[in-house]
Amino acid sequence: MEMFAQILSSGIAVGMIYAVIAFGFQLTFATSGTLNFGQGEALMLGALVGLTCVDTFGMNYWVMIPVVCLFGMLQGGFVELIGVRPAIKIKSEFGWIMSTIALGIIFKNVAENIWGRDALPFPSPLPMEPMSFLGANILPMEILVVVGALVMMLLVEFFNRKTIYGKAVVATANDRDAAGLMGINTSMVITFSYALSSLTAAFAGVLIAPLTLTGATMGGALGLKAFAVAIIGGLSSGMGIIVGGLILGIVETATGFYVSTGYKDVPGLILLLLVLAYKPSGLFGKSAIKKV
Amino acid sequence: MNIRRHIFAVATAAMLSTGAYAADIKVGVIGPYTGGSSSMGVSMRDGVRLAAKEINAAGGINGNKIVLVERDDEAKNERGVQIAQELINNEKVAAALGYINTGVALASQRFFQDAKIPVINNVATGTLITHQFPNAAENYVFRTSAADEIQAPMIAKEAVEKRGLKKVAILADSTNYGQLGREDLEKALKKYGVTPVATEKFNIGDVDMTSQLLKAKNAGAEVILTYAIGPELAQIANGMAKLGWKKPMIGSWTLSMASFIDTAGKNGNGATMPETFIQQPATTPKRKAFVDAYLKDFKPKNGVIASPVSAAQGYDSVYLLAAAIKQAGNTDGPKILAALENLSAPVDGVVMTYNKPFSKTDHEAITANDVVMGVVENGRVEFLNAEDATKGAKKK
Numbered sequence: 001m002e003m004f005a006q007i008l009s010s011g012i013a014v015g016m017i018y019a020v021i022a023f024g025f026q027l028t029f030a031t032s033g034t035l036n037f038g039q040g041e042a043l044m045l046g047a048l049v050g051l052t053c054v055d056t057f058g059m060n061y062w063v064m065i066p067v068v069c070l071f072g073m074l075q076g077g078f079v080e081l082i083g084v085r086p087a088i089k090i091k092s093e094f095g096w097i098m099s100t101i102a103l104g105i106i107f108k109n110v111a112e113n114i115w116g117r118d119a120l121p122f123p124s125p126l127p128m129e130p131m132s133f134l135g136a137n138i139l140p141m142e143i144l145v146v147v148g149a150l151v152m153m154l155l156v157e158f159f160n161r162k163t164i165y166g167k168a169v170v171a172t173a174n175d176r177d178a179a180g181l182m183g184i185n186t187s188m189v190i191t192f193s194y195a196l197s198s199l200t201a202a203f204a205g206v207l208i209a210p211l212t213l214t215g216a217t218m219g220g221a222l223g224l225k226a227f228a229v230a231i232i233g234g235l236s237s238g239m240g241i242i243v244g245g246l247i248l249g250i251v252e253t254a255t256g257f258y259v260s261t262g263y264k265d266v267p268g269l270i271l272l273l274l275v276l277a278y279k280p281s282g283l284f285g286k287s288a289i290k291k292v
Numbered sequence: 293m294n295i296r297r298h299i300f301a302v303a304t305a306a307m308l309s310t311g312a313y314a315a316d317i318k319v320g321v322i323g324p325y326t327g328g329s330s331s332m333g334v335s336m337r338d339g340v341r342l343a344a345k346e347i348n349a350a351g352g353i354n355g356n357k358i359v360l361v362e363r364d365d366e367a368k369n370e371r372g373v374q375i376a377q378e379l380i381n382n383e384k385v386a387a388a389l390g391y392i393n394t395g396v397a398l399a400s401q402r403f404f405q406d407a408k409i410p411v412i413n414n415v416a417t418g419t420l421i422t423h424q425f426p427n428a429a430e431n432y433v434f435r436t437s438a439a440d441e442i443q444a445p446m447i448a449k450e451a452v453e454k455r456g457l458k459k460v461a462i463l464a465d466s467t468n469y470g471q472l473g474r475e476d477l478e479k480a481l482k483k484y485g486v487t488p489v490a491t492e493k494f495n496i497g498d499v500d501m502t503s504q505l506l507k508a509k510n511a512g513a514e515v516i517l518t519y520a521i522g523p524e525l526a527q528i529a530n531g532m533a534k535l536g537w538k539k540p541m542i543g544s545w546t547l548s549m550a551s552f553i554d555t556a557g558k559n560g561n562g563a564t565m566p567e568t569f570i571q572q573p574a575t576t577p578k579r580k581a582f583v584d585a586y587l588k589d590f591k592p593k594n595g596v597i598a599s600p601v602s603a604a605q606g607y608d609s610v611y612l613l614a615a616a617i618k619q620a621g622n623t624d625g626p627k628i629l630a631a632l633e634n635l636s637a638p639v640d641g642v643v644m645t646y647n648k649p650f651s652k653t654d655h656e657a658i659t660a661n662d663v664v665m666g667v668v669e670n671g672r673v674e675f676l677n678a679e680d681a682t683k684g685a686k687k688k
Contacts, residue, residue: 003506006535010502117326117366119523121555130534137536212499213523213555221497256503261492262466264503 002135007253009133013142013211015249020149020204021226022233022241024197027156029235030173031193034084034096036076038104039201040223044216045107046072046202047209048115051122061125061206068202076198079103080191088190104219111216119213126210141210148207150242152200157238169193228272234282243284247271316359317352317623319344319613320379322390322400323415324367329521331550331598332392336415337362338590339606340389342582345589347610353617358610361385365400367393372400380407386623387412389609392602394418395468405432408625410616410632412436414609415602417443417544418472422655432629434650436609436643436657437601438568443544443663444476445483446566447517450665451542452484457515461490461508463501463528464519473519473544489513494524501531509537518543522551529556529563540564548666548673550598560668567666568643568658569604570673571597575681582607582642596672608641612649612657615639 024039036042049071053064083103087095126144130137160166171179172189180186205214212218225248233244248268256264275282321340323333344358352358361383363375372391379385380403388404388411391397397416404411405425412434413421419441422433451457462477464470474491481488489511492504505528508516516532516539518525525547532538540562541547547565556563574580586603587595597603613628615635620627632650639646649657664680666673675681 003510006502006506010500014500112326116330118330119551119555121526121557128530128533130536132536137534139534213526217497253500253503257506261494261504261507264494 003257005134005136007257008250009136009138009142011250011253012246013138013145013249014253015229015246016146016149016242017204017208017222017245018226018229018248019233019242019245020145020152020207021201021222022229022245023149023153023156023238024200024204025227025230026235026238026241027197027200028190028193029230031169032084032088032176032190034088035100035227035230036079036084036194036197037097037100037223037227038079038107039197039226040219040221041104041107041111042072042075042079042198042201042219043205043222044111044214044219045075046198046205047122047214047218048111048205048216049202050206050209051115051120051214054123061123065203065206068206069199072199072202073195075107075202076195077191079198080194084194085187085191088187104223108216108219115216117216119215119218122209122212122214124210139211145207145211149204152203153238153242156196156200165192225268228268230282232272232275232283234285237282237284240282240284244282315356317356317617318359318361318383318385319610320375320383320385320388320390321360321362322365322372322375322379322388322396323392324396325362325364327367329367329392329549331522332415332546332602333364333367335597335599336390336392336602336606338586339603340414340610342585342589342603343607343610343614346585347614353614354621358614365391365393365396367396369396369399372396373403376400376403380404380409385409386617386625387613387628389414389606389613391416391421393467393469394421394472397421398424398468401433408432408629410434410613410625410628412609412613414605418469419476420472430626430629431655432625434612434632434655434657436605436612436649438545438566438658438663439656440473440476440544442658442660443566444473445480446660446663446665447477447542447544448480448484448486450564451515451517451540452481452486455515455540457540458484458486459489459512459514460486460517461492461511461513461515462488462517462519463492463494463504463508465521465524466493466495469521470519477517477519488517494520496521496524498524499527501527502535504528505531505535505537508539509535513539515539516541516543518547521546522549523555525549525552525563526555526560529559533559545601545666547668548599548601550593550596553668553671553673558670561670563668564676565666566663567601567673568663569601570664570666570675571600572672572674573681578640579604579642594671600673604642608639608643608646608657611639611641612646 046068050068053059083099084096126140168184172186176186229244233240251267255267325333348357365372391413392415394416401411410432414436417440419439464474490508542564545565547563574583616628616631620631633652665676667676
């Protein structure tokens with residue numbers, strides 16, 4: 001029982017990390033039908049900028065968070081302007097895939113040159129002493145990751161549903177052409193959704209950095225896992241993202257314990273293949289009918 | 293036509309005239325200067341630079357200067373292979389020093405073997421490295437680090453014989469280094485009749501060790517034996533602290549890497565590993581001079597060499613190579629090889645004084661007697677047994 005509680009809590013912490021990155025995929029997909037494949041790199045940049053703020057400028061962890069969020073917005077907007085907008089303008093189906101991947105690689109290279117390729121420790125804002133909960137040991141930082149991720153997702157949902165700007169986002173997501181005819185500046189909304197998605201990634205970066213190590217290569221594996229989560233949960237469902245993240249996190253940790261640590265990554269990816277084969281819109285996604 | 297012939301003649305004359313003067317001896321230096329094992333690679337390179345600078349300042353080798361050709365293999369096998377070919381075919385190096393990662397060494401050194409150019413591995417420890425070409429008439433691969441077949445029995449001895457911990461768990465990464473080391477460890481444990489209660493693995497970059505540690509805990513392990521590198525070792529130490537399950541960590545010498553000690557912080561205290569060189573206290577004048585010169589030239593963070601073992605072994609490898617080239621009077625690979633296998637004068641290094649370190653059949657400079665146990669104490673490595681402090685000063 002104790003073991004199970006421990007596996008569950010670790011799995012939830014890892015799963016929420018995936019979910020919060022996957023949430024960013026969902027934001028841009030809703031408005032423009034495109035994804036930022038450099039989402040992992042946005043997370044990495046956020047974490048490294050945060051590290052510089054805390055280490056070099058001696059900023060407090062909590063003060064640093066808004067700075068990093070602002071940086072994330074600028075970075076996301078940049079990606080949209082350089083990589084995605086031209087592809088949307090010429091109605092290219094796939095241009096944005098290559099350009100967001102390319103930008104991700106460029107960001108990684110830049111980060112390697114600025115911060116080096118070493119994995120760096122990130123100072124923790126909370127004590128690193130574990131707390132006991134139902135027989136499982138949990139770090140305060142892990143709780144912060146889960147709570148922080150949920151709060152951020154709720155804030156974005158609240159923004160989308162209750163504010164006029166958010167309604168513009170939702171309108172664009174539902175029918176971009178109609179929204180445009182109603183006077184909504186849809187390309188502005190799409191840029192904004194990219195800024196918001198990189199903001200969530202950068203925030204996720206500083207949230208998880210004290211638990212993992214920070215470094216130029218940290219985005220790659222996490223971005224890929226988050227993408228799997230987005231597919232499993234469904235790109236159109238916020239709820240699905242969270243559930244998908246938790247499923248993958250728990251399955252991974254449980255496989256490591258009950259099967260073999262050598263096969264930790266396998267079941268999650270098999271689940272991804274099954275979802276793609278039998279429910280391509282994701283476990284919670286609405287199937288979209290594309291008329292041609 | 294005429295002009296071209298003139299230019300050719302002038303060029304030939306220029307080449308001949310420089311040839312009459314002292315020639316540079318090009319030596320390849322290969323290691324990861326970036327990435328997860330860079331603390332070892334950069335320390336090795338700096339140790340090599342220091343020795344080359346000293347030798348050149350003292351007049352070089354028979355009047356010829358050492359020129360280092362440094363290449364970053366990024367701990368990637370394919371980069372190592374490219375670099376080996378480049379150093380052999382374009383740079384035409386006389387010898388190569390380096391290799392931090394066992395996998396890269398095994399993938400790359402065959403090119404030097406085929407080109408009959410000696411390689412001195414100064415950090416990589418995989419047992420197979422010096423026996424990779426058992427059927428070759430001549431073996432061009434040498435080593436100045438403590439092979440895993442030396443380290444693994446020391447780890448097993450420390451855990452089972454000295455501390456009486458019979459329930460051991462092995463945690464090794466999935467690289468060549470981790471898995472070959474795990475095999476050596478299992479072999480060494482077998483001598484005591486011990487079978488590990490858990491053998492777990494993980495990938496480079498893994499951030500959560502909960503499953504691995506829970507398995508070890510569930511199996512009732514009393515000690516964690518490790519074969520991995522700094523960042524993941526730190527995740528193990530931090531993971532144990534999180535689970536509130538404190539067991540001793542004993543493992544290969546990589547537990548002395550800065551990336552382990554810095555990242556694990558107080559959770560790393562007590563980690564025990566075999567070492568060929570410990571920075572402090574400097575026990576011989578030679579070691580003190582080496583540490584002082586290193587700190588002065590490279591100014592490492594907090595006055596602590598990121599990987600003292602790599603720096604010392606790198607430094608010694610240059611002196612051994614220089615002695616061999618001096619004795620051979622030539623930079624031909626086979627002649628250097630013959631000289632290395634039969635060094636007539638002792639070579640004064642920082643790890644020890646090398647007295648005929650290599651022979652035709654033995655390409656390992658370090659024997660089990662030259663290695664001591666180190667322990668992590670508050671951010672630095674100390675001698676586990678105080679009496680070891682004077683060891684290594686004696687001759688082989």
